Amino acid sequence: MVLYRRNFVPGGTFFFTVTLADRRSSALVTHIDLLRNAFRKARHQKPFAIDAIVILPDHLHAIFTLPPDDSDFPGRWKAVKAAFTRGVVAAGVSIPCDHRGEYALWQRRYWEHTIRDDRDFERCADYIHINPVKHGLVAAPNAWPYSSLHRYIQAGILPRNWGGDGKIDPEGFGEPND
Template sequence: MRSRYYVHEPERAHFVTSTIVDWLPVFHTAACCDILAGSLDFCRREKGLRLYAWVILENHFHAVVHCDNLPRVMADLKKFTAGKLLAQLEVERRTWLLDLLAAGKADHKTRSTWQLWQEGYHPQAIYSDQTRLQKIEYIHANPVRRGWVASPEHWRYSSAHEWLPGGQPVLRCDLWR
């Protein structure tokens, strides 16, 4: 994955953002959101990814994460989810979206028909508890700012559910250490 963004301090947690090519609305169905959430969970269980907060929106996701090899895990996550999401778009017969993903493919992507993710994931190191809390609040407030829900915990594909008594989160987060 070519990118001008790098993890310079792998010992720190990072705020990351991954965006669909041309900001196309891939995550409009539960099936597509579940693919990404399931992949994040797999990376937690099998690849050492610590997930502290997350949200999936229609064309991107944000997360606060930490991992010994964050660049590798993010590359694996995006590669795996791209294949699964493209197959799901075919099942959903969203050919108009597949056509746009083909048109948005970077010229150097010669081994594929489509490009789902923009390159990079914009890692921003987190240096303080204040910054960590600010990023988590930003993540959880995204659906509210867009006017989709009245309160962060009403958005199904978000870690805001973690703090609800008896909440049923789609994906559990790790405790901050």
């Protein structure tokens, strides 16, 4: 058996990928208000900063920063997942159960990466913000509504056309128009 080790750093900043069990599902965007409420509840129980986030139909990417004396990101994800699952079930959505009788909405594991420095943070935030384009959901990152990119643009951190404007020149071999 492989022993997976997580890097518990009090006050750390972490990049996460969290995925639904059914990769064909669109539950995260279909029930975006329930997901937002789940994050609010989790942050109320155990505070953390959401530095960047994108919600896609079947998975999400996020960067969290924990309080200086706290390294419990698994507890935070457990709270988010549980609150969202309860909300979806209460809304009448049928969710299958696994062999343990637990709702099988989320994949049991998630991927995490400890942010090492400002350059690593920027690389991960860029990955988050370009992800809807990567998955073919929109032509330009600012067209996806469930992204912290809009907060970055509003704060003047990134320009409105960051990642391209979505206009492709058919004669230009896939290069964006100038």
